[in-house]
Amino acid sequence: MTTSINGSLLRRDFMALGGVTAAAMAMPVLAQPRTLRIGSTFDDSGAEKANGNGNFRGASAYFNAINKTGGIGGAKVELVMADDQFKPDIAKKNALAFQGDPSILAMLNPLGTRQTAAIMETVQDMAIVGPNTGTAGLHKSSPPNVFWIRASYDAEVEKLIRTAVTLGMTKIGIVYPKDPLGASVLAGFQKAMADVKLEPVILATTPGTASTEVEPAAQAIAKVQPQMVVMVLGGIAPLFLKALRAAGGTSTIYGLSISASPANITAMGDSGRGLGFAMVVPSPFATKNELVRRYQLDMAASGWSDYSTPTLEGYANARVLAEGLRRAGAKVTRASLITALDSITGFNLGGMTISFGNGNRNGGNFVDVGVLGAGGRLVS
Template sequence: MQTPEKNKVAGQRQWSRRQWIQTSGALIAGAPYIARSQSAPIRVAATFANSGVEKPNGQGLFQGAQACFNAINRAGGINGRQVELVMADDEFNPAKAKENALKFASDAGVVALLHPQGTRQTTEVMNAVRTVPIVGPNSGTTALHKRGANNVFWVRTNYDVELERLVRFADTLNLKQIALVYPNDPFGLSVLDGFNAALARRNIKAVGVASTPGTASLEVGPAAKALAAVPAQVLIMSLVGTLPAFHEAYRAAGGTAISFALSLGGSAPNLAAMAKQPERPIFSVIVPPPNAERFELARKYRADMRASNFSGDSLVSLEGYADARVLAEGIRRAGARVDRDSVTAGLESMSDFDLGGLRIRYGKDAREGNTYTDIVTVAQNGQILS
């Protein structure tokens, strides 16, 4: 005869067996969901200009990133999962960029944002999105780089570094009569600050400074005429899509200075247009030239672009490719559970990552991963010469 205590123990054992069966059934039923979550594509998103005057740069960034992820997917993905790149056209409009970024951020399946394009656009995205990792904003504005946003991982060098390189190069050649053209917007004003600082370090005073109404404005004539009237030996053009139009107007107005340009002006259409002009600018770059054989990054980029049937190698698409390679490594280091926090931790762990000739160095309090810069020019056939 069982005592009440024995009945109680037996009931507990029976309940435990039932509970185990129910729990096991739930786990088995949930197994397909777990498998699906581990095999579902890893989604990353990009907002950029897919229309308007800055479309060539936007398409370059996107194609470079897509070529990278296509190559990764052909090789089996990251930890067995494919990567899906989702895009949205912001028309180079800051408000639209913010709207796109917020939509992406509201989708829990998007684990990171890739290279927002433009200073004002990057500012809006950074202000609006604080919990999603943002990799490789297409802006070198130093104030943004130094803001200390923990979720933003910079791949491109800031404008101060580029301007220092250009001014140092001019000074080395004993060319001290230096002028600047810049757009009257946050991007241009950041460049103006860096330009003045680089000159001040050498006790050089600018012989001329002029601005266009904005980055996307083709109203370049007044600035071109103003700068053609000053005795400049070197003219630094901090313009993007409007660079060829300004350069042509400057020469037509009688300007004779040697032309320098920042990396953002080095899109494929710009280089093709500049190659046709008698005097071709010298560019600062923040990635190696696409044809630089000594860089593994450039070799892999060219192969992956061809495999994706993308033609027209460019500095801009190589930058997009580099951004995607950095993000892919952060995702790989995130491990089996890929979410925003794990990707952030993965990126942060890249204290000395070799990107194929470029070193990316992040850390707990380090978000400016790259300080590479060089000087190139363009040949008559459009080829970049370093």
């Protein structure tokens, strides 16, 4: 079940405000089952729409499935979404609205480094589960109500570099946005390169995460021709790839997980085939994993067949939150849900394991490298 805090009055609210008939007044009042309401603010209309909407759809698929079987302890789960347009100030406003609504128990899948930082500063009395950013600084400094499920970008970059070195590549560069996300990933990149005793051959930048001004970076990289480039770009990744190839750049590209949205993969077309990407969940096509098998079944039951890493990540995050809701019991509150999530250790999703507890809020460490193959399938 999903609703939106943006837009017109919800139908159920209209019904509640309207008059009641005499017949209705004469009927006995029956206790209504409690609804477990979860807030989710993310980009649903801007440059990162594909990632945000993907997370939301995956979470919706899981909650739709459990609602069909009675919900959690007899209570249905309702996702309440709000579009922040990938703007930190709007994300903060949405978070304040959720915080001010006592029926909202937690927040799920906030998207973006600056957006997550704004939300973390704003909301500290309810759980924030599964932020979609791997910025290491946020992972290390977040308050105790934030529960991380995806691995950090530092872990992604380290995996990409070690994979490249194993394949014999030593001339390695990076393209990153000149903003907090880029600064954090650059620091992790430099450490990972030092660990394998290599010096970057080029450090290229774009003006910011959502900036489409990619040509200068593409031309600088094409001039140097590194063997491999770590691509720290989200929604503008296809534009950069097109600009790089147009400039004569032939480097192998390894992108962060945020580069591998369905929209990006479609936009890259044949030029994306063979590109490598870090993955913080298993391949959504790897049915050897129980997590993926259940995800595909629940997505199909909701009428969706667009399997992708963003939808699988949202699905996995929803499963972790649901486990916390189950452990919190029938009288779950914001505080008891935080305590319940903290009790999760060794929780095997069927392909990745989540462990919190004793103040640890970085519950996941899964990182793999996938290659974009035929039909836009990202496989490892």
